[in-house]
Amino acid sequence: MKLLFVEDEPVLLDEMLSYFSSDGNICEQANDYGQAVEKINTYAYDGIVLDITLPDGNGIDLIPQIRTCQMGTGILILSAKNSLADKVNGLNLGADDYLTKPFYLEELSARVNALYRRKALQGEENILFDGFTIDTAGKCLMYGTEEIKLTKKEYQLLIYFVVNKNRVVSKSAIAEHIWGDSFDEADNFDVIYVHMMNLRKKLIKTNGTDYIKTVRGLGYKFVS
Amino acid sequence: MKLLFVEDEPVLLDEMLSYFSSDGNICEQANDYGQAVEKINTYAYDGIVLDITLPDGNGIDLIPQIRTCQMGTGILILSAKNSLADKVNGLNLGADDYLTKPFYLEELSARVNALYRRKALQGEENILFDGFTIDTAGKCLMYGTEEIKLTKKEYQLLIYFVVNKNRVVSKSAIAEHIWGDSFDEADNFDVIYVHMMNLRKKLIKTNGTDYIKTVRGLGYKFVS
DNA sequence: ACCGATTCTAAAGTTTTTCTAAAGAATTGG
DNA sequence: CCAATTCTTTAGAAAAACTTTAGAATCGGT
Numbered sequence: 001m002k003l004l005f006v007e008d009e010p011v012l013l014d015e016m017l018s019y020f021s022s023d024g025n026i027c028e029q030a031n032d033y034g035q036a037v038e039k040i041n042t043y044a045y046d047g048i049v050l051d052i053t054l055p056d057g058n059g060i061d062l063i064p065q066i067r068t069c070q071m072g073t074g075i076l077i078l079s080a081k082n083s084l085a086d087k088v089n090g091l092n093l094g095a096d097d098y099l100t101k102p103f104y105l106e107e108l109s110a111r112v113n114a115l116y117r118r119k120a121l122q123g124e125e126n127i128l129f130d131g132f133t134i135d136t137a138g139k140c141l142m143y144g145t146e147e148i149k150l151t152k153k154e155y156q157l158l159i160y161f162v163v164n165k166n167r168v169v170s171k172s173a174i175a176e177h178i179w180g181d182s183f184d185e186a187d188n189f190d191v192i193y194v195h196m197m198n199l200r201k202k203l204i205k206t207n208g209t210d211y212i213k214t215v216r217g218l219g220y221k222f223v224s
Numbered sequence: 225m226k227l228l229f230v231e232d233e234p235v236l237l238d239e240m241l242s243y244f245s246s247d248g249n250i251c252e253q254a255n256d257y258g259q260a261v262e263k264i265n266t267y268a269y270d271g272i273v274l275d276i277t278l279p280d281g282n283g284i285d286l287i288p289q290i291r292t293c294q295m296g297t298g299i300l301i302l303s304a305k306n307s308l309a310d311k312v313n314g315l316n317l318g319a320d321d322y323l324t325k326p327f328y329l330e331e332l333s334a335r336v337n338a339l340y341r342r343k344a345l346q347g348e349e350n351i352l353f354d355g356f357t358i359d360t361a362g363k364c365l366m367y368g369t370e371e372i373k374l375t376k377k378e379y380q381l382l383i384y385f386v387v388n389k390n391r392v393v394s395k396s397a398i399a400e401h402i403w404g405d406s407f408d409e410a411d412n413f414d415v416i417y418v419h420m421m422n423l424r425k426k427l428i429k430t431n432g433t434d435y436i437k438t439v440r441g442l443g444y445k446f447v448s
Numbered sequence: 449a450c451c452g453a454t455t456c457t458a459a460a461g462t463t464t465t466t467c468t469a470a471a472g473a474a475t476t477g478g
Numbered sequence: 479c480c481a482a483t484t485c486t487t488t489a490g491a492a493a494a495a496c497t498t499t500a501g502a503a504t505c506g507g508t
Contacts, residue, residue: 019396024442100292102268105400137391139442151465152441189485191467197486216475216484246506375454413496415456421497440464440495 001046001116001159002026002177006036006062007078008054012101016049019105020112024139024152026180033057040066043176045073047112050095052079052086060086063093074115076108127162129224131207134162143206153178154199161212161222170219196220225270225340226250226404230260230286231302232278236325240273243329244336248376250404257281264290269297270343271336274319276303276310284310287317298339300332337361344387351386353448355431358386367430377402378423385436385446394443420444 003025007013010031017027028043030036033056040048040062048066052059059077066075075095079086087098096115099108113136127134133142139155141148150158156178161169171192175183179191200212213221227249231237237253245251252267254260257280264272264286272290276283283301290299299319303310311322320342321335341347341360351358357366363379365372374382380402385393395416399407403415420436428434437445 019394019400022396022443023394102294104268106397107268109397135390138445139392139439153466188468190469193485194467194487197488201487214485377455412457414458417496418456418498438496 002028002044002180003112004028004030004036004039004043004045004048006030006048006054006059007051008032009051015105016108019109023109024156026177028180033059033062036062037065041069044070046116047074047076049076049078049108049112052077052090060090060093063090063095067094074112076111076115078103127159129162130209130211132203134158148202148206150199150202153195154202157195157199161220162224165222165224168215168219168221173219226252226268227336228252228254228260228263228267228269228272230254230272230278230283231275232256233275239329240332243333247333248380250406257283257286260286261289264294268294271298271300271339273300273302273332273336276301276314284314284317287314287319291318296343298336298343300335300339302327302332334361345383353386353435354433356427358382372426372430374423374426377419378426381419381423385444389446389448392439392443392445397443 003020005013005016005020005027007016007029008031013029013031017029020027028039028045030039033054036050036054036059050059050062063075066073074097076097076099077087077090077095078099078101080101090098097111099111126136131143132148134140135142136159141150141155141158157174160174160177171189174192175189196212200210203212204210211222211224213223215221227244229237229240229244229251231240231253232255234255237255241251241253252263252269254263257278260274260278260283272294274283274286287299287301290297298321300321300323301311301314301319302323302325304325314322320339323332323335337360341349345351345360349360351360355367356372358364359366360383365374365379365382381398384398384401395413398416399413424434424436427436435446435448437447439445
């Protein structure tokens with residue numbers, strides 16, 4: 001998933017970025033309030049980890065802005081202050097969870113994942129469709145008891161499609177979501193074609209159904 | 225696991241630090257109330273050993289502070305006073321266990337480990353899987369009656385994997401949990417690769433099964 | 449201070465995944 | 479119906495991720 005980390009302390013920021021990146025997410029950063037505003041108004045994120053104390057403003061003030069332009073985005077507030085007022089205030093303004101520094105990256109990760117599941121999938125640990133089970137903890141796809149081996153990119157694609165079930169997702173959206181900034185859109189979507197095809201093939205091979213419909217000129221749609 | 229020792233008497237502090245460090249834990253110290261407050265608000269710990277009588281304050285007053293920012297941390301109170309009032313007071317405020325000075329380090333160790341077991345391992349003394357027994361008190365792995373000799377790192381890895389059975393754990397998560405802050409993630413994960421390989425080899429050699437699946441690009445997963 | 453065990457580093461080897469490129473099929477618009 | 483565009487499919491190159499080995503450094507106990 002695509003995450004934004006708003007944090008001014010460089011060490012902690014680095015730790016979070018490398019932790020979440022190596023966990024298979026696309027991560028972006030904002031070092032202060034100004035950068036955060038810019039990012040929020042330009043890109044869509046699945047989750048935003050927001051430090052409250054920033055050099056040029058209070059992170060809490062970002063929450064309404066995020067909520068007006070990114071309804072479904074999970075917001076987790078971070079704060080060094082051990083203040084109940086901040087927590088209550090943040091949650092009232094529309095944050096979804098709260099974590100006080102210090103914390104284990106492991107716990108932050110668990111909470112961000114939980115947010116994403118709550119937001120996108122109504123709190124289901126396992127996503128089921130038509131005999132398939134996506135085990136989000138084990139990061140694998142099962143058909144009955146048999147494991148359908150997916151590569152990392154295929155797994156990410158599948159999750160993204162299932163979350164956006166019955167909705168057309170553009171190739172740009174896929175690129176932004178799964179490749180992030182590193183994707184060179186000017187060139188071509190060939191990479192996406194190839195991965196789509198590989199994922200499709202594996203699903204079709206399993207039970208004969210093609211869950212992914214091509215919407216020519218617009219993108220793809222997962223139906224189930 | 226990561227521990228904090230709050231104790232003003234240097235001899236006892238040193239003894240505790242060296243005992244627990246050599247047992248494979250990540251240990252930190254605070255010599256007085258002030259240092260303790262600082263540490264508690266900066267880092268996360270699995271367990272805190274807390275002397276009640278400190279030169280600049282009463283250790284008991286730290287308990288609420290710990291509890292508000294570190295929910296899952298085990299707290300063990302130490303006191304020279306053999307006072308029932310202190311004990312009751314401490315436990316009421318959220319401490320998990322109590323030990324009166326003087327004591328044997330072995331007993332302290334046993335109690336701190338018990339705290340961890342209660343917290344992370346849901347109270348299990350022995351973890352069983354497929355003919356193997358992990359004796360968490362003796363910190364060893366048995367296959368039937370035969371002991372499978374593991375190094376400290378291998379044992380820690382195994383515990384971490386077993387606790388997270390069927391869940392993919394990223395290399396960052398492993399690093400954070402087993403190497404702590406000393407791990408230089410920027411460089412490489414080579415150390416992890418090597419230890420993983422050694423642990424795997426020992427398990428495979430014992431009964432031919434590879435319980436650890438590599439999830440390329442994401443981490444490893446213990447399945448049983 | 450020495451010995452053995454453990455842990456780490458470095459590098460070569462292996463496997464898997466990802467990407468690129470190109471040819472072929474389907475669809476759309478003129 | 480033809481040309482242009484968009485997508486599918488294949489195959490192989492390139493990159494990345496992981497495994498394995500060996501030896502150096504470090505640690506712990508005597």
